[in-house]
Amino acid sequence: LNIRNHMQKAIEGNEFTLHYQPKFDLRSQRCSGIEALARWHHPIMGEISPSRFIPVAEQTGFIISFSEWALRQACKDFKILQKADPELPSVSVNISVLHFLRDNFVDSIREILREAEFEPACLDLEITESVLLSDPEDSIKKMRALKKLGLSLSLDDFGTGFSSFSYLKKLPIDTLKIDRSFIADLTHEKGDAAIVQGIISMSHHLGLRVVAEGVESKAQLNFLQRALCDEIQGFLKARPMPLQAIESFMSQYR
Numbered sequence: 001l002n003i004r005n006h007m008q009k010a011i012e013g014n015e016f017t018l019h020y021q022p023k024f025d026l027r028s029q030r031c032s033g034i035e036a037l038a039r040w041h042h043p044i045m046g047e048i049s050p051s052r053f054i055p056v057a058e059q060t061g062f063i064i065s066f067s068e069w070a071l072r073q074a075c076k077d078f079k080i081l082q083k084a085d086p087e088l089p090s091v092s093v094n095i096s097v098l099h100f101l102r103d104n105f106v107d108s109i110r111e112i113l114r115e116a117e118f119e120p121a122c123l124d125l126e127i128t129e130s131v132l133l134s135d136p137e138d139s140i141k142k143m144r145a146l147k148k149l150g151l152s153l154s155l156d157d158f159g160t161g162f163s164s165f166s167y168l169k170k171l172p173i174d175t176l177k178i179d180r181s182f183i184a185d186l187t188h189e190k191g192d193a194a195i196v197q198g199i200i201s202m203s204h205h206l207g208l209r210v211v212a213e214g215v216e217s218k219a220q221l222n223f224l225q226r227a228l229c230d231e232i233q234g235f236l237k238a239r240p241m242p243l244q245a246i247e248s249f250m251s252q253y254r
């Protein structure tokens with residue numbers, strides 16, 4: 001099975017779509033944003049998960065055109081969703097390290113925002129700690145330049161990478177997303193509970209908002225509420241869903 005050769009055609013054939021998973025503010029109970037998650041429906045091979053095709057796209061270099069497609073599509077879809085909920089704050093798009101590290105990454109984001117006539121404050125980019133591995137100072141500069149464009153930055157999958165706390169305090173990010181591996185056993189593993197509580201208080205002292213990912217149970221939600229986590233995302237509240245579904249979800253939610 002060779003998904004490699006099918007990827008360029010897949011963009012042209014509209015085989016990729018973005019699904020959206022809402023995040024919720026624990027204080028106001030309102031939807032605090034949505035995350036775009038790519039889906040590939042191949043006419044013969046069927047559904048191909050991003051955890052399979054993103055790594056292949058990264059190996060082949062296709063990730064750049066894919067990523068630009070995803071950003072453009074998220075901007076388009078967000079404008080539709082804003083009609084269902086004019087108060088919807090922003091859409092988050094996952095950014096591949098390889099895309100982020102390209103010299104012209106900031107220019108490409110600026111160009112996409114301009115072309116889409118998109119309000120920068122409504123775009124959030126999810127990056128991972130791995131952008132710091134090769135040249136941390138250069139990555140921090142890039143992040144500052146992105147913030148200057150007016151968008152927001154989230155640090156995704158936090159806790160699974162190898163970045164050090166000395167960098168964390170320097171990062172011009174807005175939000176930290178606690179990886180779902182720490183949330184999964186939160187209510188029976190003392191160690192995970194301590195780590196999650198610690199990440200939340202540390203983040204607040206650094207002036208960051210905290211999102212807990214992969215919240216699946218009421219018990220996890222209760223813990224996170226007591227720990228003063230800002231936002232949650234996960235199957236307990238909502239799964240990633242197609243544009244039309246999130247559109248009706250949003251209008252019900254208002």
Ligand code: G
Binds near residue numbers: 036039094095
């Ligand atoms: O939605 P799902 O759990 O299947 O996503 C699997 C992985 O693929 C996650 O790590 C997610 O961040 C990543 N992913 C989903 N959509 C995109 C995308 O548009 N771009 C990039 N770079 N990664 C994505």
Ligand code: G
Binds near residue numbers: 235236
């Ligand atoms: O790497 P990233 O955090 O972007 O990955 C998001 C992935 O997590 C998506 O593939 C999404 O489908 C998945 N996801 C979202 N909520 C939950 C959840 O509550 N439980 C589990 N197991 N996965 C989730």
Ligand code: MN
Binds near residue numbers: 035126156157
């Ligand atoms: Mn993410």
Ligand code: NA
Binds near residue numbers: 156158179180
């Ligand atoms: Na994650």
